[in-house]
Amino acid sequence: MTADIITIGDEILIGQILDTNSQFIASEFTKSGINIRHILSISDSEHAIINSLDLSVGKVDFVILTGGLGPTNDDITKNTLLNYFGGQLITHQKTLELITRFFAKRGKQVTDRNRKQAEVPDSCSVLLNRCGTAPGMIFLREKTILFALPGVPFEMKELLINEILPFIRKKYSLPVILQRTILIEGVPESTLADKLKDWEENLTEFIKVAYLPSPGLLRLRLSISGTNINELNNRLNKEVQYIINLIGENVVFGFDNDSLEQVIGKLLINKGLTLSVAESCTGGNISHLITSVPGSSKYFKGSIVAYSNEIKSNHLNIPKETIEKYGAVSHEVAEYMAKGVMKFANSDCAIATTGIAGPDGGTKEKPVGTVCISVIFEDKIISRKFLFGDNRERNIIKASLSALNMLRNLIKVEQ
């Protein structure tokens, strides 16, 4: 089955906003086995909307059209669809009730302008919008079903996931497509591709693999399609386990929407452990990631961001001679920092980072991107030296993720 996506809005064409709706719809339709033929963004003009409909109606099974359903004068999508598909405007009672309740809940009066949002062409079926005031609409012409949705992302998403995809699945037998994303830290894309080469070459065509890299992270997405959900699930589990065995548990920190900081949070809660951090080159980013997780105050005690050597020696008890002898960016200093902050915060485990994020500060022996990381848990301490790249932002992200994964591996092993 095929679909076209049409997004309507002058703000897209002048580059004021990024059209993220199309990516979301394309991803969800692809997962459901529907191929997207094209994505078209057009202005809030009747002429442009009608042209875009002529390009799609009769040529694809589905059209998803978003935007231009709001209450202001520049929102002309509804009247254009009325002209295109025929019929006349009628008030949709259930929508009017929803709108009235929507404003009552916020202690506001319903205006005539709001009330008009409950009017729909009698040539469409209505999709109730439980997150906003503009209802979705379904039109049919030739073989094409057109879904018109509001452009506000969370309203569009709610209608797509809870109304449109179930509607399509009920009407048509779509292939079953399962996806699992393996989350990998610290393995370059090319290295992983080399390791998976033989496996990939022997895959059947029902399994597809996508490499989705971002700084320090690699998401490997497996998609499998067929008809029997149990068989597909078993096969997917088998392939995922094969890959984990091949590349090692230490680099695989989670699946799908997990984040490293969430995974660590759960581990710490399960084991009843507390954490502290001493950050030099990561400058607070590790603490920021950890505290971005709701409930992190249960296991996170705090940090010292020791940007100056003065703080390193005064408050993390690093002997000045150690800094002078080995340099601030060294295993020795990282280990002192980890021990020092563990004592400072009275925590069970700790992370420490020291490095040269760049763009300045590099030397021949320690170029920009050199980072030393130590993680400590009770009397076990592990240290590693990394050489990342020359981009400050990426170096901070990569060092933060490497440090979190080192901690995960240390406390995961220790029972």
Add this chain to the structure above:
Amino acid sequence: MTADIITIGDEILIGQILDTNSQFIASEFTKSGINIRHILSISDSEHAIINSLDLSVGKVDFVILTGGLGPTNDDITKNTLLNYFGGQLITHQKTLELITRFFAKRGKQVTDRNRKQAEVPDSCSVLLNRCGTAPGMIFLREKTILFALPGVPFEMKELLINEILPFIRKKYSLPVILQRTILIEGVPESTLADKLKDWEENLTEFIKVAYLPSPGLLRLRLSISGTNINELNNRLNKEVQYIINLIGENVVFGFDNDSLEQVIGKLLINKGLTLSVAESCTGGNISHLITSVPGSSKYFKGSIVAYSNEIKSNHLNIPKETIEKYGAVSHEVAEYMAKGVMKFANSDCAIATTGIAGPDGGTKEKPVGTVCISVIFEDKIISRKFLFGDNRERNIIKASLSALNMLRNLIKVEQ
């Protein structure tokens, strides 16, 4: 003048990547006075490419087409353009030289596959690509000029800014459009709109205003178009100054691409001051923002992330009775934290935050979103209490930006 944008790539249609190229091109063309008629994303297929060209050629002045120019088998844009515009492939010597140098610099041999990238239809003019291996191409049919560019964002941007826009400006007299974006902290969009209502109503049609909100920040973009660049510049400066006078210097922290952390970095360097931070609810985010600026080690000494009350009382010298009496989220504690970290780090000024980021931890007196912030410089201390919203991520961002702007106002005033 009008233009269409065409982006080519299966990865866009399956929702694997977000098409950010289109927004960039749309924004740059709009700034140059060229109207975008539509943005079309299609698959790597000859049929789809030719259909998309038929929709644009002869109907708009310019077409910008990106993607599908790489060296692998799924990149078919070049051969499709050859079939569409006619001619035959010839080797472009200057491009071949660039490619050879590109690989030599990386210590790699040029392969046949790389060499083929220097082949172009003799029906086009070549745009030299100094950032990658695929050259840009210019074709002409009817009244339409088509620019074909690689899809890699930084290669596309370089060619658009340094080659295509100068090429168009040389050939056509485009209107002069100047933009200035005023960066505002801590003012809700509706409040600003109310303040600017009279001013907006009396604007001439040559000045356009866009409100671009993001958590804690509001960017107000003014665009002015005409023919005389000096007159436009004077007028724009006058309007910008009028707005600053109206809303107050304290909330305007910069212009265009400034960030609050960069502005503060410059202020601290100019005044020869050092900074430290004590973070509770912001959890390291303020330190992270400050250290994201290259060279921040010149003025940033470090931080304490005091997530536990234990760290607050042990290391920031906050009397336990103060925490018990006023609560950890209070002016009193924030002020102790600011004084404590200034002493801890031996810095000239300091920031402290304590609050309830959410989703848990709120009470009737101090609901989720309550944040107390203190900033201190020598013997001057200023404290404010905020009530943000119920979203943890947004609360952390808003508290961080408010804290940075409070510091900016404190040290800006103190000479």
